[in-house]
Amino acid sequence: MVQLKILYWNVGKSYERGKLLLEQEETYDIVAIQEPGRNLNGDIYRPRGGRYFGVDCSEKGRAVIYVNKKWNLKDLDFQAGKDWTAVTFKNLRDPTTVYSIYSPILTQGTPEHQWGSPLLEFIEAGPPAGNLVAVGDLNLHHPDWDLENRTSPGAARLLTWARRWRLSLLTPRGEPTRLGNATRGERDGTIDHAWLSPGVEAEYWGAQRCEQTGSDHCPQEIWVQVGRKNKKAEEEGGYSWSLMDTEKVKEASEKRISVPERIDTVEDLELAFRRLDGELTSIAEEFVPHRKKGRGRRANWWTLECKTATKEARRTYWEWFGCRTASNWREFVEATMKKKRIIAKAQQATWRDGVAEASKNPSRLWPLERWARTRSHRPADPPKLPALQTQEGAAEIGDHSGKAEILADRFFPKVEVPTDHLPDWTEPPEGVDPIVISELVDEEDVQDVLSRMAPNKAPGIDWYSNRFLKLCGQPFRQAMACLASASLRLGHFPQRFKDAKVVVLKKPGKSAAQQKLAGAWRPISLLSNVGKILEALVAKRLTQAAEEFNLLPEGQMGNRAGRSTEFAVRVVTDAVHTAWKLGAVTSLMLLDLKGAFDRVNHRWLLHTLWEMQLPTWIIRWVASFVAGRRGSLFFDDETSRPYAITAGVPQGSPLSPILFILFITPLYRKLATIPNTITVGFADDTNVVAVARTTEENCRTLQAAWEVCSGWAGARGMEFEATKTELMHFTRTRAPRTETLQLGDTVLQPTESTRFLGVWLDRKLNYRAHAEAVKQKMTTQTNALTRLAAKTWGCSFARAREIYTKCIRSAIAYGASAFHQPTEVYGKPRGIVIGLAKYQTKCLRVVAGAYKATPVRNLETETFCPPLDLYLNKRVRAFEERLARTDQARFVRGTAAWVASCVQARRARGRPPADKPESGAAKARWAEAWAPTEKLLAMAAGPPPESGTPPPASQIPEPTAADREEWLEDATNREWVSRYNHHLAAAVAKSGQRYEFTIADLNPKFSGEAIQRHMVGTKKKKGRRRKPEEEEDEPYPLTKAKSSLLVQARTEVIGLRAFLHRRKVPDVLTPICACGLEKETFAHIVLNCLDAETLFWSDPDSWPLSKEELQEYLDDGVKAERILSWALRLGRLKEYRLAVELEEDQREELARHS
Template identity: 30%
Template sequence: MATLLRDPDIGRYDILAIQEPWKNPFDTTTHHPAKDQFHLCYPDKDQTLPARVCFFINKRLDHSRWHFEEANRDLGSLNLRLGTEEEQRIMVHNVYNPTQTATERGSTLPLLGKALEQLSQHEQIIIGDFNLHHELWGGDRVQRADPNAAELITIIEDHCLTSNLVPGTITYEERDGRTTIDLCLTTAGLVGRLIQCEIETNMDHDSDHLPIVTSLDLNIVKMMAKPRRNWKALDEKTFTRVLQRELPPQQRPRTKTALDRHVEEVMVALTVAVEEAVPTTIPSSRSKSGWNEECAKVLAQSKRLRRQHSLYHTEETWEAYRTARNHKGRTIKKALRQNHRERIEEASQSPTNLWRVAKWARNRHNQSPNVTPALIDPATKQQANTPNEKAELLRKTFFPVPPETNLEDIENANYPAPITMPPITTREIEEAIEESSPFKAPGPDGIANKALHIASPWIKHHLTKIFNQSLALGYYPEHFRQSTTVVLRKPGKDNYTVPKAYRPIALLNTTGKIMEAVIAKRLSYIAETHGLLPDTHMGGRKLRSTEHALHLIIDKIYDAWNTGQGKVASLLLLDVSGAFDNISHARLLHNLRKRRIDERTVKWIGSFLRPRLTKLSIDGFTSEPYRLETGEPQGSNLSPILYLFYNADLIEKCGELEDTMTTGFIDDVAILTWADSTKETCKKLQEALHVAEKWAATHASIFAPDKFQLTHFTRTRTRIDVEEPLQTRWGMIEPKKTCKYLGLIMDSTLTWKQHIDEVQRKVTKTVNALGSLGGSTWGVTMREMRKIYKGVAVPQMMYACSAWSNANWRTTDKPYTERTLSKLQSLQARASRVISGAFKATSIPALDIETYLLPVELQIFKHNVNALGRIGPGDHGPTEGETRRNKKSPRRAIEQSITDRQGPNIRRQEHITPYIVPPWWQGPQTFIEASIEEAQARHEQIIQDELDAIHIYTDGSGIDGSIGAAAVCTTTQETKSVYMGDETTSTVYAGELQGISLALQIAQEDRSKGNRRSKVAIYTDNQAAIRSTARPKGKSGAYLLKNITQQIDELRTQDLNTEIRWVPAHIGIQGNEDADRAAKEATGWREGGLTGPRAVEPQQLYPLRSTMKTWSHKGELIYGHDILATRA
């Protein structure tokens, strides 16, 4: 099959019917190198055994006019619709009938007869390998007919079938054996349309079964290949030239109609620029990856000798053919292997392509098929076969008519005072465009984010006025409402004939998504700053992760265990069916007003939500537009934050019940209760469910009780009844020993054995995938292989390890069992051998050092301390009086570990807030020139021209493990410096930020003295500090950035603007040299030098320094020298 599907002439055929296809060990289907040219239709009902028939359907056939039906792994049928009348159909049956000697012998003929009978009103074609001998089709060569051939003859007679091959045509040939067992049968109505039915020797690729070509005179609708935009070949000069020519003048539309018209004008300008600057590509049907001239040459030689052997059938012709065939196999295998290696090496040169290749390697066993199987309507049990029928069924599933919503409380509702927001700024739009992924799939208008990135300098002011007028009018432009909804498989489902095994993803027009991103960031900011959402609502929020939600639940479970004689905690995980698609718009807008969102934004969101037009895209087919009146698009930046406001009441009201805590992660809701017995916890869960049902009735939401999970957590062996079920109005929910929440498998005793086993399975798959990306002489380099391992396998291994790695505090410094550590070390050792090519007997410590990978135990420690820094310690830290009977929660265990290691107090580390400034904050002007020469020349020009400005140079420096910061003002001849602490508590980056703060302090003092300056000009040699100051975000150094922003705002109120410029270091700029010297002196490096108070310690500094120090010490014990110094 490898050579057949790469044959340049294979594209001439519309349908390939294959029997006994090769079983792909990395996939659930078969080999498919022609994905750009053929749809693969592969039976998958029986997952235990591979299918023995499949179709490859040329993509030029209109997919709306055919569909695939599978009976079992030995019989598949293709339903072809001809012309325009529904009755004009042809059924093509692909059959494999096992041999009489096969161990799993079971004739396919009864099933074939049944299929022919059911479809007798249509013309039919039967092709396949029947493994039966009879003179009717085998001719005089057949000396003894198979007894089972009578059954096939009966089918032929009952349905008036005609065998189109000349009797005696050899279809199977193996050295000394030649026979006819492959047939092509048609009903009477197709006999007159037959053009050709014979052996096609030119398509013979050394199978023992000879290829049969059948041509019929049929009128099948074909599709033209759709060209695609090659965005990576975009001509930026042409694009900008055309865009500047086509862009309309900036306007401020006063009406909705005028706004739609102006938006359309801007979109047309972008579209024209795209058409002229972005080339289109149509994949060549004759282009086959890995196929070269040598492959074609040996294939032709093998075919020629095969024909000679068929003619003469001598020992000499067979030997010549066998030798050529084996040589062809080796040559093609070598060429394909070389092509794979070249593609891997080429991909490794680009970071983006490297991760794509890594993703392919991990998912190669689970590639989605090209064709969606027939879907079954759960209500009527009818099959949806055609793309139109599938699209309609999926539309009803994705966008159902929501239940009636109780909106009585909305009428005459009183709302608190709203939080006002200023107009959208150009900087917000620039940032939203920069943060968008350049090559993500565009919406219906075909304008990718890459075009917006290049167009930003010319369209940002147009978009600023458009977006602000859109807000002012409370109207979302018509162009932005259109979308294409792509249907994707949910991974890991058992049955893909069920519509709910698929999910919709909306591809929205990218320009509209920019505005959605701006509004989403604003909503997020005011929600965090003003506390508009419940504290236990975790998903979709800055500085909150799944580990936050998990530790909230686990801490409460341990608290329950440590209360009295030990309580039991019961966890109920809820599932909302179609959460995003069943949103009541009126209720969402009410919730937004109730939580103080301003009326202008609420009205705009109402317009954004309804009505929308979308087309469903499935298997290359695009439906007619559907009008959506409910829900919100999955794929919009706004959808997650809006849903947080939508179900915030559910989290709050359930959490208000006694001995109950509710957490949410967007639409995943967990209710935890605790009591002395499971009967009591179930009673409390019933109360919580009653509250949840009331919420659902007012929010048009439907729970999916079949997906609820109930688990009772206790380490008491007999006192607690862990089998107590939960009685609900949907029936009994039986408890399980494990539940999966946010990707973590939680067992009832929190010992995590099942989760560790799952981690081992996932990481093993990833490590196995690494082997396909390189070897000792080819492929991805060791450095890049290590990068893939650290970027893919380590996060899989360490996910939520702050929870599962701290359940065994029975021995000092051993929070996890030896079994757990041994499993993880074994996984990393396997990866290290793949990365480095080391021998199997190489020790684990040596592997870690040679591949420069942190040992697993240090990975765990580093992750745990980082997690505690992000999440924060619990409400009550470990106490000296803690009894031995009490059980430590993972969070308390980590804090105790830090204390035992005599590290810093975790409570004194830097506190980072989600936002430092509002999204609309106007920061200082910043300038970073493209080269050192340009920066130096620009600096000299400014010093000469800007005589009225105050010029200040800043620097941060580290010497002998100490950090200092300084600012030198050449205008006032003033210097300020400060000691930041040693390298265990501060960084040079923090010193650079502190230097800018000192510069602003000098400017403030100068202004207070009555000096009038045109501006504040600050020069620094650290580009990271400049970028952070321009757009402050919640990360390391946040407290310094907060001071800087306050200083900039204070100067702005005094009509003094700030600009920060990059100057290259150590090239003779006097102010920079002076600042560098002052910063070094601030570290106290001079004899008798003074140091000041320490700076606030960054969160990630201690775990990084501590793990590196421990690892370096281990390296010295093994190698006798500092491994980190050697690596440097």
């Protein structure tokens, strides 16, 4: 027998109460909560790493259930309704279902059909098979369980349900499960019940054992005995690579990994890979521990102090329960409030300390940043996939095998098209010589592939991590070089690498209704990492051959070195601007290829490679790679049966991207034959641009392009979805053009704006739609910063700035080469960047911990973040320089000539119309004026020779990345310094002689020195296996509170009387300090304040004596820390009180441990 410990409790809509219940020391198999509290996202408490699986009811109802993670997810089934949830334990002798139920009160006179109780649903549905346990808040009185013989409306329905489901009541008659409020004339009641089916043995404990209190309902505990002993915790497949003994792995690799002497046949190759796998497995088994099944963990804020306060609150509760006097009630309320304060403080301190510690370790900070940016604002995902439908309106299928079949039909389609007419690919085309590609692999090739592989990527079915393979060193590289050469020579991809574990992931932004369809889910293939080395070696050879022999079309920008989405966007926007200049119209058709990677026909793929005159050995190897593949779907902690994969290339393979763009190349060739069109794509995104004098002509052209695309896809068993295709006419007319396209049975209407490779384009190219999209994105992107840093706590100044520049500013700047109107030399910002700049200002206030009143010019210099328009200038100039030195210049710059040929433009009389500032031609001219290329070449050439004669251009070396960065920084800083001086002069002129210059005004930094002032001295850098004598010194940062205070002190926008009075804060009646000498500024309290004088630093020689010295101190991290620590302890800055208190608590804790 196995015991199910079940706790059920109505927590009175308290989020904190439910959290404490789940985080207390006592654990349960099931926790059923009624009327749960919800956070701002409307979600219940269910942390990702917690100890329970949390299942919410539908429509944010009032009954949820939690199951301990010691139970395997694959052995559980979950169901949910409006006000009920249930879990079924499938691995017991008899399946046992536990219900959590909330039945609302049925008021007198309300019809039963308006009641909304799940009891009515249960009566109609009938009982499920197996044992049943139903617990929850039923809000019904009846003489069968009520001592006062009360009867509620609807109680008869409860008895009807119990009779039909053959349930008996476990809760003792008269047990007070809800305590009435005597001041409102309420009496205790027995309304929280536990009902059992026949044969279920259970023990009722009531509220005796639970530590939590606070609700007017008493927590109820029962122990249920069910058949079959629970299994011991299983070990998950794979290894704990973080615990690997690296030194012993290296030593063992030298001794155990062997290089095959001779491989002549496919059987020899399979045997050699089997032997290598055995050698790797023996090393891993001996020196890497197995990974155990995770059961979650309790929150680390649950301290001894929290436990003690909780026990005290429970003691006072039972004293009041036994003797309900006013004094006992006051004692209970006081203990409860104290418990809440202690727990809140512990949670706050733990979170702040955790973020501060994570800022010292990038491997911990960036996962935290990713959570804040992508998941912190979204409800947690349920533990299992919902029941799926084959199509909208179809019956829902909830069992694992049924869901797997639906997903497999989507992910592993069977593409059957006639291919008998295709020529034999095993012989090269007649009259042509195939391309020569080397099939020899050496150790350097393997090392190059390994160096590009992320060390901690999820392993495939062989469980070997890339880090482990890298540690195996030269023996492994030599063995792989030998085996890879044999694999390529024999044209055989080993069968052991063809099985994939296909993880099912949810696509972002899908609603609950959409998640019931397979299209809302994405397959990611986890392949063998050893096999991926083979795939990467072939991918590298194919990519080099494709570029060297011009096998790919110019318009294909995806998965190619030196090309990007920015190039593709520039081609389209240049075409639009050139067409407008010539009085023409541009139209864009954005195509959607259904299941692109999953529907690649293997025979057509081989034929395409054959037509490209690739060597027979590589076609044979690719044929072996795609043949005989199988995939097992992994979701709900369970793996499906293997499915044969007869089409497609695996998503997750390093070879798939190059194979797909080669496969789709013939479509680009066919589209190139259609006059007045150009095709621009990125991997499976295909877009056709048409240019003509009228939109009607463009529609006819795009109609022909659609027919070509549809025919090409149909012959290969693929499909371009007409309903997902988009059409846009770029015009500057007041009214948009309405000409449509007829795509089969679908009439395609033109749109006003569309998302093109991540950049939103509108028909007038004013980028207002893109600005709105960035605005929407910022609502979540800024979470990466605001949830990890604040004025007085969080990650350090440098880390907060890094999060802003790498995550948020990068998101704002994406597509700048298209949407940004460059600021002219010494000019003002223009275009949508004026509106986007406010997001930078908002974020810099968080980084710096500054008030809203802090001048923006000071925020930018204190954080070393130039004005946003100047940063975008830098991005655009870098793009123009990159464009000029790559092969893409010919394609992008040739767009104008192509448009002119499309409209048969003739030279117009008089001056040609001027280019728009955002056009490509105007940006190219601006770029050369803003940062001349001559300066970059001069930097690359170095200082002039003593002879004074400059070297010839042929002898000037290629500029390095450092040269380019310095060149762009010089141009940016030139504009930045000029603008800063202008804004400062304007502020002085506005204030007249009353303007008081601050330290930030007098000593601005336009370099990384602004960040260094937030670093304090050095401390020993320790490593996990570093000897004391090998420890290095490294700088460490000021705390976030001290960094914020430093910025406020330098700008004098600080919570002291001088500033607060100037801002007309109601309670501040005078700017004069309490000492009566002068205005209360930071400089005053440090240098002259009589009340603060006795608290000066103990060493008077290390204290500033003048404003000049104070400026020097506040520009040096070590000296500044002394003053900042003193200022915080002074107590005049009220917003820093909690930070000081937590720091003192932490210091006391460290002292106790030491």
